[in-house]
Amino acid sequence: MKKLSLTFLVFLAVVGCKTNPFTGKSTLNFYDNSQMFPMAFSQYDQFLEENKVVKGTSDAQMITRVGQRIASAAERWLDANGYPGYLKDYQWEYNLVEDETVNAWCMPGGKIVFYTGILPIAQNETGVAVVMGHEVAHALADHGAQRMSAGTLQQIGAVAGNVAIKDDETRGLFNQAYGVGSQIGVMLPFSRNHETEADRIGLQIMAIAGYNPDEAAKLWQRMKAESGGQAPPEFLSTHPSNDTRINNLTQWAPAAKQEARKFGVTSFK
Numbered sequence: 001m002k003k004l005s006l007t008f009l010v011f012l013a014v015v016g017c018k019t020n021p022f023t024g025k026s027t028l029n030f031y032d033n034s035q036m037f038p039m040a041f042s043q044y045d046q047f048l049e050e051n052k053v054v055k056g057t058s059d060a061q062m063i064t065r066v067g068q069r070i071a072s073a074a075e076r077w078l079d080a081n082g083y084p085g086y087l088k089d090y091q092w093e094y095n096l097v098e099d100e101t102v103n104a105w106c107m108p109g110g111k112i113v114f115y116t117g118i119l120p121i122a123q124n125e126t127g128v129a130v131v132m133g134h135e136v137a138h139a140l141a142d143h144g145a146q147r148m149s150a151g152t153l154q155q156i157g158a159v160a161g162n163v164a165i166k167d168d169e170t171r172g173l174f175n176q177a178y179g180v181g182s183q184i185g186v187m188l189p190f191s192r193n194h195e196t197e198a199d200r201i202g203l204q205i206m207a208i209a210g211y212n213p214d215e216a217a218k219l220w221q222r223m224k225a226e227s228g229g230q231a232p233p234e235f236l237s238t239h240p241s242n243d244t245r246i247n248n249l250t251q252w253a254p255a256a257k258q259e260a261r262k263f264g265v266t267s268f269k
Helices: 002-015 033-050 058-080 116-122 125-140 143-164 168-208 214-227 242-261
Strands: 017-019 026-028 093-097 104-107 111-115
Touching: 033 093, 033 104, 033 111, 058 093, 058 125, 058 168, 104 125, 111 116, 111 125, 116 125, 116 214, 125 168, 125 214, 143 168, 168 214, 168 242, 214 242
Parallel strands: 093 111
Antiparallel strands: 017 026, 104 111
């Protein structure tokens, strides 16, 4: 049974791969868009029904305008780099929801929510573009499906260990060690890598959309100030630290501008 479980894990890891067009790297992904998108769209619609969606205001219109520009920039990049039709099943939608939480998120397939609580931190349209680029990047890179795939492997590993270990006391120690070890050693770094990847992809596409990538680091400086330094150590977090993000975004901004110039974008708002 132990050998069978290990063989199955290897099989999944080999066949469940998909290339990230922005990085060229092979990624762990067992779930096709045809599986992920309908589920995500349904959950998104349910969320909108259960929350107060802001309609018709200048802020709501800005969210939609920025989202459309970012999605259009992503499509231009994909078409130019040999991925025409990559977004054919995406159904972009951008909604502003009344909530004081400082957050925004994107579901697989392009369903995006901004909370009103993040707007004072964003400050302006370019700040919104920083957040929007990051969230759109999560959808472009299939991060939702990758997280589900990693969770599947984590569960299979736990089952395999429990089947292989016959002694109750040893099994209990395994479960405790496996739970902590797989979370801190695998799942949390996996999530932080996604956040870093989304930061870099998002910076690139916001620049192609005509927004100044230099503003991304400034946004995260404001995020840091808003948090008041109240954050867990990076190795215990799903996200990179604010300082890590600020340093990365500052370093990557010139390359994002250079990429935008390939699409005729030489000035930024």
